Amino acid sequence: MSAPRDQHFLVDRRAVEKIASFVDVSGRRVLEIGPGEGVLTRALLDRGATVVAVEIDPALVEELEVAFADEIAEGHLVIVPGDARKADLPPFDIVVANLPYSASSKITFRLLEIGFEVAVLMYQKEFAQRMIAPPGTPNVGRLSVMVQTYASVKPLLDLSPSSFRPKPQVRSWVVRVTPHExxxxxxxxxxxADVVRVLFSHRRKTVRKGLRSGKDSFPPETIERTVAGLPDDLLQRRPEDLTLEEFALIANLMSGCPGNE
Structure with a gap:
């Protein structure tokens, strides 16, 4: 079977076994995004998980329904046809998924918003490296700040293109994502979230200029009151040099300003 565009089937059996074993899924409801041909689905079911599998490709949905007819009938597997970026998702505890590269960011933000106990997720290596990039480094960006604000990320496994069919052009990382306050x-x-997005949309500008460029997101008077309340040395820096505490300071000033809706 040929893979749909942007989908790379994991064919490395040892990698599948490792990914399915990184967290204890026995007796838990596990969300799997992009099950493809069901190799990881089978490994999760074998470990006692109840799997909620979200698959965007109708042809793959049909094949999964045939291959896992017994598990579906017994209630161990629920297949949700649709796009994981917007489909209605049944309740789940844990996420284990090989995410499509093009949707990684939106799906990650959505999962963090919904909430989960722990996730084992596969990303393009460069993307995963941005998730863990600390402030003041070249890779830091909106993704780094938003993920690190709400979760800790630990690399678990590095996979070469030969682990997939068809082979992607890049290496992949499997990481553990654990939400926290x-x-x-x-x-x-x-x-x-709006402050982080606005500042990194103008990442070459100083914080002062970046905030003032965000008039589509915040009332001008709110921006000016926030700028007036921030230390000058912070306003002269660029967003990539800010700490999580400083992003929180800016956002809290913006939230507390009269006239901010």
Whole structure:
């Protein structure tokens, strides 16, 4: 079977066994995104998981329904046809998934918003490296800040292109993502996300100029009150040099300003 565009089937059996064993899934509801031909699905079921599998490709959905007819009938597997970025998802405890490269960011943000106990996720290596990039390093960006605010990320496995069919052009990383409360108080999570997005949309500008470029996201008077309340040395830096605490400071000032909706 040929893989749909942007989908690379994991064919390395040893890697499949490792991924399915990184967390104890016995008796748990496990969300799997992009089950493909069901190799990882089978490994999770064999370990006692109840699997919720979200698959966007209708042809693969049909094949999965045939291959796992018994497990579906017994209630051990639920197949959700659709796009994991927006499909309605049944309740789940844990996530184990080989994410499609092009949707990695949106799916990751959505999962963090929904909440889960722990996730074992496969990403393009460069993407995963950005997730763990600390402030002040070249790879830091919106993804780094948002993920590190709400979760810890630990690399578990490095996979070569030969582990997949068809072979991707890049290496892949499997990581463990464990949600946690933000390390610093955040008054409003949407405002925080908007501040991070606006600043990194203008990452070559100083914080002062970046905030003032965000008039489509915040009222001008709110921006000016926030700028007036921030230390000058912070305003002169660029977003890649800010700590999580400083992003929280900016967002909390923005949240607390009169006129900010």
């Amino acid at each position: 933000p390390p610093y108080p955040i008054m409003d999570r949407k405002t925080y």
